[in-house]
Amino acid sequence: PRGLVWLRRDLRLTDNAALYHALRSCRSVFAVFVFDTDILDGLPRADRRVEFIHACLAELDAELRRHGGGLIVRHAAAREEIARLAKALDVQAVFANRDDEPLAIERDRQVRGALADAGAVLQLHKDRAIFEREEVLTQAGQPYSVFTPYKRAWLAKVDDFYLKPYPVERYLDALAAPPEEFDAPLPSLSELGFEPTNLAELDLPAGASGGARLFEEFFDKHIDRYDELRDFPAKRGPSYLSVHLRFGTVSIRELAGVAHRLALSGNSGAATWLGELIWRDFYFQVLWHHPEVAEGKSFRPEYDKIIWHKGKHANALFAAWCAGETGYPLVDAAMAQINQTGYMHNRLRMVVASFLCKDLGLDWRRGEAYFATHLNDFELSSNNGGWQWASSSGCDAQPWFRIFNPVTQSQRFDPEGKFIRRYLPQLEGLPDTVIHAPWTASPVELEAAGLVLGRDYPEPIVDHAQAREQTLQRYAVVKDLK
Numbered sequence: 323p324r325g326l327v328w329l330r331r332d333l334r335l336t337d338n339a340a341l342y343h344a345l346r347s348c349r350s351v352f353a354v355f356v357f358d359t360d361i362l363d364g365l366p367r368a369d370r371r372v373e374f375i376h377a378c379l380a381e382l383d384a385e386l387r388r389h390g391g392g393l394i395v396r397h398a399a400a401r402e403e404i405a406r407l408a409k410a411l412d413v414q415a416v417f418a419n420r421d422d423e424p425l426a427i428e429r430d431r432q433v434r435g436a437l438a439d440a441g442a443v444l445q446l447h448k449d450r451a452i453f454e455r456e457e458v459l460t461q462a463g464q465p466y467s468v469f470t471p472y473k474r475a476w477l478a479k480v481d482d483f484y485l486k487p488y489p490v491e492r493y494l495d496a497l498a499a500p501p502e503e504f505d506a507p508l509p510s511l512s513e514l515g516f517e518p519t520n521l522a523e524l525d526l527p528a529g530a531s532g533g534a535r536l537f538e539e540f541f542d543k544h545i546d547r548y549d550e551l552r553d554f555p556a557k558r559g560p561s562y563l564s565v566h567l568r569f570g571t572v573s574i575r576e577l578a579g580v581a582h583r584l585a586l587s588g589n590s591g592a593a594t595w596l597g598e599l600i601w602r603d604f605y606f607q608v609l610w611h612h613p614e615v616a617e618g619k620s621f622r623p624e625y626d627k628i629i630w631h632k633g634k635h636a637n638a639l640f641a642a643w644c645a646g647e648t649g650y651p652l653v654d655a656a657m658a659q660i661n662q663t664g665y666m667h668n669r670l671r672m673v674v675a676s677f678l679c680k681d682l683g684l685d686w687r688r689g690e691a692y693f694a695t696h697l698n699d700f701e702l703s704s705n706n707g708g709w710q711w712a713s714s715s716g717c718d719a720q721p722w723f724r725i726f727n728p729v730t731q732s733q734r735f736d737p738e739g740k741f742i743r744r745y746l747p748q749l750e751g752l753p754d755t756v757i758h759a760p761w762t763a764s765p766v767e768l769e770a771a772g773l774v775l776g777r778d779y780p781e782p783i784v785d786h787a788q789a790r791e792q793t794l795q796r797y798a799v800v801k802d803l804k
């Protein structure tokens with residue numbers, strides 16, 4: 323039989339479940355990636371993710387060609403194009419890796435139907451998670467809604483069977499080169515309707531080679547101290563692998579396998595890092611069991627009774643948050659980081675998310691949408707989980723009465739203001755004691771730093787103490803409704 327592997331968010335050849343199953347069960351296997359107009363049409367015209375994918379595909383195609391294959395690239399609506407292509411290539415089966423985002427499930431349902439009309443089947447495989455869907459349930463057979471017991475059950479279940487890689491390289495002989503009519507060069511970014519971004523200037527290597535580089539660097543130099551450094555945005559604590567996990571240019575089995583082995587040998591950095599990968603699986607299964615969270619609903623319905631700040635003033639506050647002009651340096655530096663690079667450090671995601679809902683009184687969904695547009699690593703499940711954690715409406719979330727103080731967070735996690743100075747050079751000259759709250763600087767300090775508040779850097783747009791009181795009142799409905 324002939325097969326087609328449809329690559330989506332799994333842009334690598336090694337340890338790829340769908341590719342492995344295709345190669346094992348078919349005599350000749352074609353490979354396709356679809357720039358799906360259903361997705362691309364809704365994106366900004368300059369989007370680092372499209373450029374990142376584009377760079378990954380160039381590498382993937384070269385790799386496939388080295389092994390006698392080649393990547394067919396289409397620019398169309400995948401829900402129609404896959405069946406059209408399957409028919410033209412005369413394949414009996416299409417293999418892909420599972421994606422449980424609601425729109426992906428719907429797309430795959432349509433593809434499956436169209437394929438059936440063409441006499442072919444769609445086979446989906448688990449690849450993006452170690453455990454998904456119903457694989458980790460409570461003793462009573464219910465999904466977990468608290469992370470710690472979920473993690474315990476995850477760790478009790480995991481073993482070599484779940485972590486071992488698929489030996490794709492042994493079966494690459496079955497790869498088939500694209501027939502001439504489909505053997506077009508990779509369309510350029512502008513042919514796809516996109517403009518270049520600053521991706522090339524960022525230290526973000528693309529493709530499976532980029533993923534491997536970051537992975538090696540992290541395991542060689544940083545994982546041992548992950549637990550100690552991960553909360554300090556000025557330090558190289560985390561792995562920066564999220565975008566590679568998002569697009570599958572690294573294998574979760576490989577990452578979790580190495581971290582698990584190191585954790586078992588007593589490496590506490592690796593154990594903490596593995597815990598983060600487990601959070602990722604946790605949020606995947608939250609979305610699977612509660613798809614309503616993707617429709618703007620709070621995980622805890624009583625939180626939908628909260629009345630958020632709306633109207634002109636709220637819109638102005640939101641615009642200031644997006645632009646990094648709140649007057650709170652850690653928040654503004656974090657927003658500059660996402661705006662300039664598409665990445666934001668995890669500690670800062672928590673700080674700016676809390677600031678949006680609990681200092682500005684704005685609906686968390688506005689922040690969620692902003693992140694969804696700007697994060698290179700945007701993952702519906704983790705992003706929604708993170709926002710609902712910060713707004714307290716989520717599964718195993720921050721309690722509603724706990725409100726981050728943006729100044730003390732700054733003093734604790736960026737004590738020397740290094741991160742702030744990197745992104746807000748106008749504050750460079752302020753002493754460390756006041757850089758976290760420039761409005762507390764004396765006239766002499768401001769003058770020495772050459773800084774005029776309100777001209778070079780904004781005055782704070784809200785007073786944290788007042789905002790805190792308002793938030794406690796706003797959230798009180800939750801207590802009454804329980």
Ligand code: FAD
Nearest residue numbers: 560561562563564598601602668671700701704705708709
């Ligand atoms: P590392 O610290 O090296 O962690 C390794 C991997 O573990 C990450 O790449 C990620 O896949 C996973 N991970 C780490 N923390 C979490 C977490 N809290 N939840 C789920 N998975 C986690 N992560 C995304 O991948 N996409 C998102 O869209 C996203 N949005 C977020 C929004 C908010 C408001 C918050 C608070 C967190 C969000 N996160 C998201 C989680 C986390 O911030 C990022 O995964 C992390 O900062 C990515 O950097 P890293 O790869 O260097 O992380």
